Amino acid sequence: MEDSAPRPGEKKVVAVVGGGLVGALNACFFAKRGFQVEVYETREDIRCANVVRGRSINLALSHRGRQALKHVGMEEKIVSKGIPMNARMIHALSGKQSPIPYGKKGQYILSVDRANLNKELLTEAETYPNTKLNFDHKLQDWSAETGLMTFARPDGSKTQVRADLIVGCDGAFSAVRKQFLRRSRFNYSQTYIPHGYMELTMPPKHGEFAMKPNYLHIWPRNTFMMIALPNLDKTFTCTLFMPFEEFEKITTGDEVIEFFQKYFPDAIPLIGADALKRDYFRLPAQAMVSVKCSPYHIGDKCVLMGDAAHAVVPFYGQGMNAGFEDCIVFDEIMNRFNEDFGAVLPEYTRVRVPDDHAIADLAMYNYVEMRAHVNSKWFIFRKHVDNLLHLLMPKTIIPLYTMVTFTRTRYHVAVERWHWQDKVINRGLLAGAVGAVFGGSYLLVKNPPNINKLAVAAEKIWNKLAALNTP
Numbered sequence: 001m002e003d004s005a006p007r008p009g010e011k012k013v014v015a016v017v018g019g020g021l022v023g024a025l026n027a028c029f030f031a032k033r034g035f036q037v038e039v040y041e042t043r044e045d046i047r048c049a050n051v052v053r054g055r056s057i058n059l060a061l062s063h064r065g066r067q068a069l070k071h072v073g074m075e076e077k078i079v080s081k082g083i084p085m086n087a088r089m090i091h092a093l094s095g096k097q098s099p100i101p102y103g104k105k106g107q108y109i110l111s112v113d114r115a116n117l118n119k120e121l122l123t124e125a126e127t128y129p130n131t132k133l134n135f136d137h138k139l140q141d142w143s144a145e146t147g148l149m150t151f152a153r154p155d156g157s158k159t160q161v162r163a164d165l166i167v168g169c170d171g172a173f174s175a176v177r178k179q180f181l182r183r184s185r186f187n188y189s190q191t192y193i194p195h196g197y198m199e200l201t202m203p204p205k206h207g208e209f210a211m212k213p214n215y216l217h218i219w220p221r222n223t224f225m226m227i228a229l230p231n232l233d234k235t236f237t238c239t240l241f242m243p244f245e246e247f248e249k250i251t252t253g254d255e256v257i258e259f260f261q262k263y264f265p266d267a268i269p270l271i272g273a274d275a276l277k278r279d280y281f282r283l284p285a286q287a288m289v290s291v292k293c294s295p296y297h298i299g300d301k302c303v304l305m306g307d308a309a310h311a312v313v314p315f316y317g318q319g320m321n322a323g324f325e326d327c328i329v330f331d332e333i334m335n336r337f338n339e340d341f342g343a344v345l346p347e348y349t350r351v352r353v354p355d356d357h358a359i360a361d362l363a364m365y366n367y368v369e370m371r372a373h374v375n376s377k378w379f380i381f382r383k384h385v386d387n388l389l390h391l392l393m394p395k396t397i398i399p400l401y402t403m404v405t406f407t408r409t410r411y412h413v414a415v416e417r418w419h420w421q422d423k424v425i426n427r428g429l430l431a432g433a434v435g436a437v438f439g440g441s442y443l444l445v446k447n448p449p450n451i452n453k454l455a456v457a458a459e460k461i462w463n464k465l466a467a468l469n470t471p
């Protein structure tokens with residue numbers, strides 16, 4: 001048995017279980033504080049691996065994630081390898097493309113390569129002399145009483161290690177969390193959505209991006225959708241989100257083309273018909289799960305962060321960003337409580353649970369917004385109204401997307417504020433409409449117009465209003 005317990009005078013041992021995005025970043029946060037950090041990762045070192053299996057090829061990095069990277073001096077390095085996306089680019093069935101900006105001019109999210117980000121973070125963690133990365137270590141079990149962990153090795157052997165603090169960053173199917181489930185008063189829920197996802201590659205065209213690169217492209221088709229994010233090698237990674245039963249209906253290459261012809265005709269020449277026929281069947285569609293739990297800690301021994309604490313569906317582009325923000329929030333609480341784990345851990349649960357639950361709910365909400373609402377003229381009109389009001393009253397009206405993506409407003413506060421703003425704006429629009437009707441009526445009574453002309457104009461207005469409300 002290896003024993004990593006500290007000797008007198010030594011800093012405490014922090015075991016970070018999981019060397020994925022959040023685990024690798026968290027290792028840097030703890031190492032910076034001088035703890036003796038041991039990272040245990042079930043996979044081999046991805047920096048030496050031929051094939052890196054991950055949950056998506058690229059992801060959207062935004063303000064919260066960037067702030068966390070900044071804390072460990074990694075922001076510039078990662079941002080320099082990201083591709084800014086200033087707006088969503090909506091692809092209509094007709095092939096018409098219309099941009100909807102994410103925020104004000106100059107505000108953007110970044111498309112970053114997941115594998116590269118993970119590698120850079122592992123390399124950064126390793127620069128601290130007080131950090132050790134242990135690959136090929138799969139956590140099997142651990143004791144909340146003693147902090148003793150048992151790891152399985154690829155050769156079938158087992159290793160036991162003790163730590164003062166165990167930080168569970170081992171993802172949505174966390175082995176660390178299993179101990180929590182055995183205890184009373186631990187709340188846990190998981191929901192699989194009916195949709196799965198599949199990634200397809202859109203190659204460069206004549207050495208350049210096949211579509212405009214500084215956008216997150218969306219093909220919203222109400223019950224399903226496809227999105228595409230740009231990569232540094234000028235490819236796009238397209239992700240098709242669709243109910244599993246629809247994926248399963250398509251069983252031959254010709255059916256793939258027929259399906260794309262019907263719903264994404266403009267994408268066929270860009271991805272390539274042969275590639276589509278081949279890649280659709282390369283891997284089965286992957287499931288998406290939303291996990292909520294509480295509390296995030298056991299005594300002063302263990303804490304959950306990242307997807308281990310809150311796996312969210314990917315439709316707000318916040319899973320990793322929220323996980324990265326977990327690291328900052330924990331770090332801020334460590335400052336307030338002088339690194340006293342007995343005080344820090346319960347406070348972390350108290351502060352972070354409402355926010356992580358709020359982003360889990362928002363991600364579910366955006367699941368419908370991205371594939372259906374963006375098709376509605378009313379939705380686009382409201383986005384323009386919100387953005388205009390934000391421009392006129394930047395401190396009073398802040399669009400939800402802006403609060404979530406471009407600020408560190410606590411997620412649950414953003415949701416409360418959004419509901420309040422929505423009520424105020426809708427009432428304002430209603431009052432404006434009523435005022436216009438009364439004002440118009442008054443003018444009509446004062447100056448009666450030719451009734452025939454009026455009927456034609458009224459019909460035109462009615463048709464326009466009806467079009468606004470059709471999705």
Ligand SMILES: Cc1cc2nc3c(=O)[nH]c(=O)nc-3n(C[C@H](O)[C@H](O)[C@H](O)COP(=O)(O)OP(=O)(O)OC[C@H]3O[C@@H](n4cnc5c(N)ncnc54)[C@H](O)[C@@H]3O)c2cc1C
Nearest residue numbers: 018020021022042059060139170171306307317319320321
């Ligand atoms: C399709 C898709 C698109 C997404 N897009 C975005 C996006 O645009 N923006 C965004 O912010 N988020 C996005 N996300 C969410 C993001 O991928 C996750 O939130 C993020 O990966 C969480 O990081 P993590 O380190 O907590 O977990 P993971 O990335 O899952 O890492 C967990 C690590 O723990 C290791 N591990 C697991 N079990 C054990 C064990 N028993 N012992 C030791 N190690 C173990 C794993 O090998 C892995 O390395 C997306 C997710 C999906 C599925």
